[in-house]
Amino acid sequence: MHQFNKLTIREVVLRFNREYSNRPAVSLTDSAPLTYQQLTSEIARLQVLLINMGIQKGDRVALLGSSSPNWVISYLAITSMGAIAVPLMPEFTPAEIGKALNHSEATLLIATEKQLVRIEAEELPYLHHKILLDTFTVKDDNYLLDAPVLGPENLSVLPEAEVEEDDLAAIIYTSGTTGNPKGVMLTHKNIVFDALQGFSVQDLNTGDVLLSILPLAHTYENTIGMMMPLIGGSCIYYLDKPPTASILLPALAKVRPTAMLSVPLVIEKIYKNSVLPRFTKSGLLKKLYGIPVFRRLFHRIAGKKLMKTFGGRLQFFGIGGAKLDPTVEKFLREARFPFAIGYGLTETSPLIAGGIGKKIAFQSTGPVLPDVKVRIDLSAGTEPGQGEIVVRGDNVMKGYYKRPDLTAEVLSPDGWFRTGDLGFIDQKGNLHINGRIKNMIIGANGKNIMPEEIESVINSYNYVVESVVVKKKDKLIAYVYLNRDEIEARLDEFIANARNSGRDAISNAEQAIDLFLKDLQKYVNERVNKFSQLQAVEYYPQPFEKTATQKIKRYLYY
Structure with missing residues (x-):
């Protein structure tokens, strides 16, 4: 297990610089990777710029752009100096971005040129400064001459800062599926604790190479896809364009990742668009595919081809963010594809439970993390043994930013968080998710659907x-x-x-x-x-x- 004096992102940076200095850390798929020493130097250089622009501990700094090494540098620079990162989804509308910037009172925004153009019409009274994400150059009217610049090259030491475990590291705005954005407050301890717990599901180390295809502004990719591999000393590659097939397939062939994270939709599309049509294109094949012994054989053949598509070295394909289609899960199991399932929410940093596919019950999310507690509130259930999943642990958020009323609805004084998800725990300890309480439909006969x-x-x-x-x-x-x-x-x-x-x-x-x-x-x-x-x-x-x-x-x- 990885040891830390304090569970802070600053300690993560100091540790990876010490432990993995000359190993590759982050890169675009068509570039040479930055080493961990170079990554630390770039973080320090950006911190010098932020300090010279007046950013202090507790200030909110927003981050808006696609996943990239510079996004990683920005996030780690902001948080490891004691400021608070406000990661924003590039897919947010200009109005949603404006609302989040104003609600968080972010005084500085690090964003791509494209995103800055999108929000030009928004009223942003708290936002005083802008930095271009691609170049880390200052872009605002407050500096007509002598704009601050990055610190000198090859800086080897982070500027001094006092960062504690319970300090706020990030405010994550999530519109979710209801359309009501909330700012989830995550502490340094929340994030680092949850990343460390992830190692109980899968070890990531200096031999691992990851290809990132999900937005770093989402806590799933942020904690499990960025923080966890950085703790383990792995190398993470990022795409410079959205992950369409024409971009992703060459990247997979070049990077040959050993680990990836995905949402169910990605693998479901592969199954429905590439795998299933091959076995149903003729009457005979369709008939054979309906016979279990032949279906398993076909799936095994397809699994070998799928492994080649992913570069041939894949050992861990983590799936989270929504429930996996049972037909697709059956395919992955029979194909012997190295998938894993995780469950969590932004409010829990995010991971609550997870497991390797072949080791957990079908359609479950695997066991609860070792140092996280889960209980089932049966009073909210629709079926015997089913209820609302309630969680307590160091991964549970501090609350919703500026919304003590909403916080009190879901977080008890003794730290139990109500997830809003219905589920149950089976006899082997696997957590199963049935659905969201807010999605529940009351049928004409009063039954819950x-x-x-x-x-x-x-x-x-x-x-x-x-x-x-x-x-x-x-x-x-x-x-x-x-x-x-x-x-x-x-x-x-x-x-x-x-x-x-x-x-x-x-x-x-x-x-x-x-x-x-x-x-x-x-x-x-x-x-x-x-x-x-x-x-x-x-x-x-x-x-x-x-x-x-x-x-x-x-x-x-x-």
């Missing part, structure tokens, strides 16, 4: 990309986004199936989709409780809007 459980069944059906289940006029309705291209490519097959089954003749994609939705409704209703059966399934023509971690913004579809 978890839409996520119905969506899981819908999403397991061929050609379904994603779905949202809502209640409208006392009816349970599913909106479904389909792989229309695949349906159109197989239109002849749909026409033949309709003819052979004695149904109304179809001749175009719209008619095929109508027929498909009827079959889908029947399929789902045969597999869910009577009170969870769908009254209608409607085609949705485009992907649903999502948060930065690819959770559907449900409030937009109620």
Whole structure:
């Protein structure tokens, strides 16, 4: 286990400079990595600039831009000098960015030129200074001449600072899936403690190479994808463009990562767009795929190909941020793909539970972290043994910034945090998540319905990309986004199936989709409780809007 005198981000920086000085630390995929010594020097140089611009302990400094080595340098410089980082998602609207900047009273913003242009029209009375993220040059009207600059090259020592475990390290603004942004206050101890707990799930060390594809402004990537490998002495590579297939595939081949973090949507897309079509493209293959022994064989073959796609060295593929589709999890298990599942929230820094896929129960998130306590509040449950997941530990936030009222709703005086998630712990200690309490639908007969459980069944059906289940006029309705291209490519097959089954003749994609939705409704209703059966399934023509971690913004579809 990694030893620290104090659980602070400053101690993380001092330690990695001491332990791993000449080892590679961070890099863009097409550049040579900075060593840990060089990373420390760049952090110190930026701190000199921040100090010369008047930044002191406790000041809020916002950070806005895509994940990159300079983002890492900025975050570590801000926090290890005792200032408070306010990481903002690049996907936030200008209004959301403005609201977060004003609410946090950030006096300085480190951002890309592109993001600065986006927020030019926002009223930002507290913001006095701006620094370009790409070059660390000052960009504001307060310095017409002699603008402060970075400290001298090859600085080897961080400027003096007193940073304590309970000091605030970051305020994380999360709009979540409800549309109401809140500033989550995380201390140094919260973040470093949770990163250290992550080593109980998977060790990361100097032999590991990571490829980052998630936003560093989200606490999942920040704690587990950045802080944890930096503690272990690993090397992290960042993309210089969004992770589309044309960017990601060459990067995987070049970096050949041993570890990655992802959200379920990424691996679900790979399965539905690349794996499944290969085994259902002909009647014979489809028939064989339906036989368990052949399905397992096909999955094993696909797993070997998938490993090659990821560079051939992958040992750990962490999945978190939302629940994994059961069909996809079954594929990953049978493919022997080295996946792991994690569960947590921004408010818990984020990890609460996690485990390696082959070692944990199917559709569970694995055991609770060793030094975190979880209890199930059965009074909030909808089924026997199920209840709200309540957490206590050094990973639990300090509260919501400037919102003691909201803090009191979820955080008890003795430190128990109400997650808002329903779940249970099985006999082997695996934590299972059923869904969000706020998403729960009350059926016409008074029964509690978890839409996520119905969506899981819908999403397991061929050609379904994603779905949202809502209640409208006392009816349970599913909106479904389909792989229309695949349906159109197989239109002849749909026409033949309709003819052979004695149904109304179809001749175009719209008619095929109508027929498909009827079959889908029947399929789902045969597999869910009577009170969870769908009254209608409607085609949705485009992907649903999502948060930065690819959770559907449900409030937009109620």
